[in-house]
Amino acid sequence: SLLEMRGFSSKDFARFHPGGSLGKQLYMRVSDLTALNEKPMVSPDANVKEVIVEISEKMLGVTAVIEDDKIIGIITDGDLRRMLVSVDNMNGVTARDIMTKDPKLIDNDAMAVKAMELMDQHGITQVLAQENGKYMGVVHIHNLTKE
Amino acid sequence: SLLEMRGFSSKDFARFHPGGSLGKQLYMRVSDLTALNEKPMVSPDANVKEVIVEISEKMLGVTAVIEDDKIIGIITDGDLRRMLVSVDNMNGVTARDIMTKDPKLIDNDAMAVKAMELMDQHGITQVLAQENGKYMGVVHIHNLTKE
Numbered sequence: 336s337l338l339e340m341r342g343f344s345s346k347d348f349a350r351f352h353p354g355g356s357l358g359k360q361l362y363m364r365v366s367d368l369t370a371l372n373e374k375p376m377v378s379p380d381a382n383v384k385e386v387i388v389e390i391s392e393k394m395l396g397v398t399a400v401i402e403d404d405k406i407i408g409i410i411t412d413g414d415l416r417r418m419l420v421s422v423d424n425m426n427g428v429t430a431r432d433i434m435t436k437d438p439k440l441i442d443n444d445a446m447a448v449k450a451m452e453l454m455d456q457h458g459i460t461q462v463l464a465q466e467n468g469k470y471m472g473v474v475h476i477h478n479l480t481k482e
Numbered sequence: 483s484l485l486e487m488r489g490f491s492s493k494d495f496a497r498f499h500p501g502g503s504l505g506k507q508l509y510m511r512v513s514d515l516t517a518l519n520e521k522p523m524v525s526p527d528a529n530v531k532e533v534i535v536e537i538s539e540k541m542l543g544v545t546a547v548i549e550d551d552k553i554i555g556i557i558t559d560g561d562l563r564r565m566l567v568s569v570d571n572m573n574g575v576t577a578r579d580i581m582t583k584d585p586k587l588i589d590n591d592a593m594a595v596k597a598m599e600l601m602d603q604h605g606i607t608q609v610l611a612q613e614n615g616k617y618m619g620v621v622h623i624h625n626l627t628k629e
């Protein structure tokens with residue numbers, strides 16, 4: 336077939352077909368995906384070192400910042416990198432100092448494809464999920480693309 | 483329809499349909515995507531501060547490490563974060579000290595879907611493209627998912 340001539344295996348094609356792997360995530364809720372992941376979080380008063388440990392341990396490249404049971408911010412690997420430009424000495428720097436306020440959120444019962452739309456629109460790879468204002472976890476772009 | 487009942491708009495569906503946006507990238511070569519991006523690179527002797535500037539300016543969350551026109555390593559935002567755990571003073575730390583050797587590479591004329599497979603297999607969001615051993619640029623996961 337033409338596809339085979341262009342270097343496609345049927346496995347490649349299956350990934351993108353509606354009946355294939357990406358198509359399957361269409362039918363999922365965000366909650367089906369957050370349930371697969373760890374739930375990284377720190378308090379706004381956490382030291383940068385604690386932030387780094389939390390992001391590294393939970394393996395999602397991100398942590399939520401939680402105060403009084405509410406999501407007040409997010410810190411990504413990109414935010415840590417940008418901190419390094421402006422901060423000479425990390426002692427005394429807290430999560431509050433480097434977090435992004437009002438992060439992109441999604442309802443835990445939204446369809447997964449909505450999380451992908453948010454990621455594409457904003458050039459981000461993680462979205463925080465909430466339910467009645469409570470932090471429910473993280474959707475990572477790999478949750479949406481992986482077989 | 484059932485899909486509409488589950489919260490799908492026809493726009494959502496178009497994203498995942500073979501004739502839709504993700505389907506379109508199937509027909510592209512890696513070279514079509516690397517051409518859209520900046521080409522971050524540093525020498526192995528670059529200071530960490532220069533690495534951070536290069537990653538930030540080129541906006542892909544990553545830089546290649548190039549020596550004698552060859553790709554010898556990669557540094558991601560995740561690698562910078564991990565460096566922060568072990569390094570107390572960044573003065574004197576070079577790209578060579580923190581890079582990952584033998585990064586995941588792809589041929590610039592491979593099909594784009596192959597880049598997605600590499601990303602999913604290894605939990606990475608960027609792949610470096612080469613042509614006859616020469617560094618040709620970066621494919622970012624957003625190049626594969628964005629409309």
Ligand SMILES: Nc1ccn([C@@H]2O[C@H](COP(=O)(O)O[C@@]3(C(=O)O)C[C@@H](O)[C@@H](O)[C@@H]([C@H](O)CO)O3)[C@@H](O)[C@H]2O)c(=O)n1
Nearest residue numbers: 394395396412556558560561582585586605606608609610
């Ligand atoms: N083409 C590539 C890309 C990456 N890497 C290496 O693979 C490792 C993981 O890549 P990463 O980009 O740092 O991956 C991270 C990580 O920290 O491991 C980033 C993080 O933001 C988040 O996206 C998590 C995922 O959640 C998976 O754990 O993944 C790094 O040592 C990187 O140098 C590589 O060898 N070749």
Ligand SMILES: Nc1ccn([C@@H]2O[C@H](COP(=O)(O)O[C@@]3(C(=O)O)C[C@@H](O)[C@@H](O)[C@@H]([C@H](O)CO)O3)[C@@H](O)[C@H]2O)c(=O)n1
Nearest residue numbers: 409411413414435438439458459461462463541542543559
């Ligand atoms: N749910 C989210 C996720 C992220 N952000 C914020 O959006 C900004 C960009 O997110 P990022 O994850 O840091 O995005 C980066 C970035 O550094 O901007 C990471 C980098 O590895 C690479 O993936 C690039 C893309 O190449 C796009 O430039 O994107 C950050 O301030 C982050 O706090 C947010 O408000 N809400």
